[in-house]
Amino acid sequence: MSEPLHIDILDHGFVELIDFMGDDRRCxxxxxxxxxxxxxxxxxxxxxxxxxxxxxxxxxxxxxxAVFQFKVRAPIFVVRQWMRHRFSSFNEESGRYVELVDECYTPAQFRRQVGKRMDYAFENLPPQENSELQAEVQALYRQSYDLYQKMLATGIAREHARMVLPLALYTTFYWTLNALSLMNFLHLRNHEHAQSEIRAYAAVMEDIFKEKMPWTHAAFREHWGTAMI
Amino acid sequence: MSEPLHIDILDHGFVELIDFMGDDRRCxxxxxxxxxxxxxxxxxxxxxxxxxxxxxxxxxxxxxxAVFQFKVRAPIFVVRQWMRHRFSSFNEESGRYVELVDECYTPAQFRRQVGKRMDYAFENLPPQENSELQAEVQALYRQSYDLYQKMLATGIAREHARMVLPLALYTTFYWTLNALSLMNFLHLRNHEHAQSEIRAYAAVMEDIFKEKMPWTHAAFREHWGTAMI
Amino acid sequence: MSEPLHIDILDHGFVELIDFMGDDRRCxxxxxxxxxxxxxxxxxxxxxxxxxxxxxxxxxxxxxxAVFQFKVRAPIFVVRQWMRHRFSSFNEESGRYVELVDECYTPAQFRRQVGKRMDYAFENLPPQENSELQAEVQALYRQSYDLYQKMLATGIAREHARMVLPLALYTTFYWTLNALSLMNFLHLRNHEHAQSEIRAYAAVMEDIFKEKMPWTHAAFREHWGTAMI
Amino acid sequence: MSEPLHIDILDHGFVELIDFMGDDRRCxxxxxxxxxxxxxxxxxxxxxxxxxxxxxxxxxxxxxxAVFQFKVRAPIFVVRQWMRHRFSSFNEESGRYVELVDECYTPAQFRRQVGKRMDYAFENLPPQENSELQAEVQALYRQSYDLYQKMLATGIAREHARMVLPLALYTTFYWTLNALSLMNFLHLRNHEHAQSEIRAYAAVMEDIFKEKMPWTHAAFREHWGTAMI
Known part of the structure; x- marks a missing residue:
């Protein structure tokens, strides 16, 4: 195969389309x-x-x-939401087996919550405060990763040492799923109630879906509201 | 795509490999x-x-x-066993929507049961008796299909008329599934306890699996006894 | 447990509620x-x-x-539609292992199709013609079952002999599924586009669902159109 | 229902049996x-x-x-392994909606890895070093949680603030699954290759399974090696 389609997302993440089988006509x-x-x-x-x-x-x-196969790199708190989608296949980097890479997610823009939790309404932190918070968060990431490294140097099992790392840590996984399951994912995650970080990934995947299956994508956006798995 | 691989099975059945994604190395x-x-x-x-x-x-x-996609034609009593395999995707010919084709399965060789039901032991019916039984069974198929046709001619809904047709009637379906689910199917259906008719299909699929994923197939036959989904 | 709730459906069918776990409040x-x-x-x-x-x-x-457990007896052409619902657990009577009972479904009222197949519009066959067709269909059922019995008497394996029996033959199965999967079933099968025979079963199950989970049932009928698994 | 069976695990975790439906005889x-x-x-x-x-x-x-329903509290790195088991139902505490509780897992005994990663062989850290590492880890947990609290105090959205918390943080979830899926979980997680933390939970669940379904449990431990879902 030629070089796969690769799109960078957030500060250290990406989505790659590894493979695709079937199309609108196949379905x-x-x-x-x-x-x-x-x-x-x-x-x-x-x-x-x-x-x-x-x-x-x-x-x-x-x-x-029709079946899509992706490789994804995303923060663990995002992947935790992702893996609730059970009608799909995952294989992920394992902190039991390898030393985890020093990459944690720092939001380009921290958000304040506005209104009640079910309003899903946010406002940006002002630039100065945002920069200060970014620095503070990154200092903690640094400390966490330093402790992780120190533990590994002492011979502590990787599976134990990793527990001090933050939920912002990046991880990588393969993800294979059919177009129906993908539509369900897009409906829930490329949605205004979804957390904006997972939505950034879902938006990229919707673009890929639209390119590969334009007729199904059009029908999805027109009719999914009343369809279901 | 080029002409798909097509293998005839039983008197009116077949397996076609429509598509395949991934291989040993991908897994x-x-x-x-x-x-x-x-x-x-x-x-x-x-x-x-x-x-x-x-x-x-x-x-x-x-x-x-790794994902396989097949088109299969098989008798309904075989397909009923097949559709118990839930981790896969089916689309089947519908007797509600189209007039069903006059094709029923006549065994080339009827089997007598030997011993108890869980012995799964059989012997062939002698040639003369076998021929006579084939004729008798086909006469019933003819009567059933004639009544079906007569009902359709009277305007009876297809979904009603079909209920007089025998379990030996052929039907056609698309089947998409990953290699893990296929191994589970092969383990249970290309097995001496499976009914020989579904085993005929499973044996062909195992050949295709072996050709497309030789290393996984070898490991499956060596280790599956102790593996599981 | 006390005697389970048992409701007769069609000419030889039934639904029994074997067990139920959880309720509206649990969810x-x-x-x-x-x-x-x-x-x-x-x-x-x-x-x-x-x-x-x-x-x-x-x-x-x-x-x-919340989880429901049913025992159901229904014609095979109905059960074939039923078993497409994969997020649930089935165990069924096996024609490989036991002699099947002489019970086939005869519609109380045969339907003529009106308009095109996707109109799902029907009219009843007039009484005289209906009676005649019932008799004719039952004569075929009789012949099919007689041949089945004759084959068994000759020692033909049950798994072979059954193939001459009609799709109208009754079979029995256990069915366990959660309330979400049940709502999906009810949405598709207690629906005007579903075949009236499976709808008769789905309507009974919706009554049971309503009795056991009245608040979820009310929300289902109000909001399911836009919900999904 | 009476008070559910509740068993404490690790430093802040537990397993509760919420409900159970069916038994050996039902299966x-x-x-x-x-x-x-x-x-x-x-x-x-x-x-x-x-x-x-x-x-x-x-x-x-x-x-x-047969169906089991549990409520579980466990560290996130454990729950991440748990949620790979797809044939079961989860509902989990959400860091988007509530302020997370200040409870992180500190191993009573840190482990050093011995040999290669696939040997799954470990030795305990000596007491003095173990105590020092516990203190160091807890100091980091303290800093992480303080930053989390500070962010919340500034109005940062909960879904953002949580990303600085460590993988050792506890979370709580409901888990409903049938006995087959539970056996698959126990086979993989109450196993010498599983991480000892998830194994502690699986061992408790195996005790509950054994108490509720003693005959199935005995057969599982005798035959599962060659069985499969």
Whole structure:
């Protein structure tokens, strides 16, 4: 394969598209097996129309026949939200087996909460305070990582030493999932109620989804509100 | 894509390999993300060794990053066993929407049960009796399909008319699943306790699996007895 | 346990509620663990309000903590639709192991299809024609079952003999699933586009769901259109 | 319900059994529906024998009809391993919604790694060094939590502030899963290769499993090595 699509996210993160199988037409044809119509060529318009109708009518199973494979690097507090999505496959860097890299997430812009917790409303910390807080947070990251290193130098097991590291630490994982599961992820995570950090990743993935499956993406944004897995 | 691999099975069935994503090396690399070793080239021997060790140690998640996509035609009593495998994606021909094709399975060789039901031991019906039974069974299939046709001619809904058709009727479906789920299927269905009809399909799929992922297949046959999803 | 709730459906079918774990309040409390509020007593109104808000906002995971267990007897063509619901647990009567019972489904009222297949519009067959068709269908069932019996008498393996039996044959299964998966089932199967036979079962299950979890049921019927698994 | 079974684990953790549905006999009867034998009373010996044979023969589906529900408090690095078990239901305390409690895990005994990482061999840190390291680690926990508190006091959003907290922080979750999924968890986590912290939880859960389903537990420990989901 050629060099995979690679998009940087946050201060040390990224999304790579490792592989992709199937496309809009594949899903349309998987649906058409129900009427033995999967082998006949159709017009683009017919495929687009069918895809829209399937999602509008909650016929979601055909979208399981397109599969995406990503490599992702993200902070642990983001990955913790991510791994709640069970209809997908994960393999992650292990702090039991390797020395973890000294990379923690520092927000470019810290947010203050405005209103109640379910309002999901925020305002930016003013620039001066923001810079000061960034420095303070990074000093703590430094101390945490220094203690981690010191423990490793003493021979402490990696699985023990890692527990002092912050939730902001970056980790890397492979993620394979079908288009239906991806739509569910995008619906919940590229959403105004999602934490902006995971949303940054989900937005990039929605762009990739849109590029690879434009008709399904269009139908998703039009009809998903009333569809379901 | 070029013409898909197509293998005929039983009297009217087949398996087609529609698509395949990932391979032995992909799974090895997904495993190596745990030690940040997924991007460095390795020798074939190193990959083979890793794959064997992963399955021997029940580290099965890396095998979810290779995905197979099949189109299958099989009798309904076979498909009923097949669809119990939940970690996979199905789309099937629908007797609600289309007129079903006049194809039912007649065994080339009827089997007598020998011993108790859990012995899974059988002997062939003698040739003369076998031919007579084939004729008798096909006469019933003919009557069933004639009644189905008559009901459709009277305007009876397809979803109602189909209920008179036998379990031997053929149906067609798309099936997408990862290599881990496929190994679980092969372990249970390409097995001496499985009914020989589903085993005929599973044997063909094991050949395809072996061709596409020879190292994983070798490790599967050596270690699966003690591995698990 | 006392005698389970048992409701007869169609001509030989039934639904039994074997067991149930958790209730509306359990799901509300599972949700409240997110704010460490699961151990404090609340008013009914507070629980009802929370449940409605959760479903309206697509926070569906708390509904996985209530579990239903059913025993069901239904025709095979109905059970084939049923077993597409993968987030649930099945164990079914096996035609490989036991002699199947002579019970097939005869519709009390055959339906003619009106309009196109996606209109899901039907009209009843007139009484005289309906009776005649019932008799004809039952004659075929009789012939099929007689051939099945004859094959068994000759020693043909049960797994072979069964293939001549019709899709209308009844089978029995255990079914365990959580409230979220049940809502998904009810949404798709207690629906005007579902085949009326499976809908008859789904309607009974919705009554049981409503009785056991009245607040979740009310929220389901109000908000599910925009919720999802 | 009466007061739930509650067992303390590590320095601030616990496991509570919230609820349980089904038992050994229920699973045996779910299996017996395959031969229409689920309603007849059997001897204990017959049930025990059937359960052992089912697991020995990889007939695992009947064990999905018993369901456990736990409430667990554990460090985040432990919970991260836990949530890889996808065939189960989680609801967790959310650092987006509530202020997290000042409780981090300090090992009673730090471990040094001996040999290679796949040897899973460890030795205890000598008492004096262990005490010093505990103090050092707790000082870092103190600093991390103080910065967290300071950020909250400035109005920083909880979801942002939490990222400075260590992986040793405790969190709480509800966990519902069937007996088959529990056996898979116990096989992998109450295992000499598992990290001792998650193993402490798994060992308690195995005790509960053994108490509630003694025959299935005995068969699990005898036959699981060759069984699979």
């Amino acid at each position: 349309a044809n998987a649906a058409r097996v129900s009427v033995r119509g999967d082998t006949r060529e159709r017009s683009d318009k017919a495929d687009q129309g069918l895809i829209a109708r399937l999602l509008a009518d909650h016929h979601t199973s055909p979208f399981e026949h | 090895a690399n997904a495993a190596r993300v745990s030690v940040r070793g997924d991007t460095r080239e390795r020798s074939d021997k190193a990959d083979q060794g890793l794959i064997a060790r992963l399955l021997a140690d029940h580290h099965t998640s890396p095998f979810e990053h | 509300a409390n599972a949700a409240r663990v997110s704010v460490r509020g699961d151990t404090r007593e609340r008013s009914d109104k507070a629980d009802q309000g929370l449940i409605a808000r959760l479903l309206a906002d697509h926070h569906t995971s708390p509904f996985e903590h | 045996a009867n779910a299996a017996r529906v395959s031969v229409r034998g689920d309603t007849r009373e059997r001897s204990d010996k017959a049930d025990q024998g059937l359960i052992a044979r089912l697991l020995a023969d990889h007939h695992t589906s009947p064990f999905e009809h």
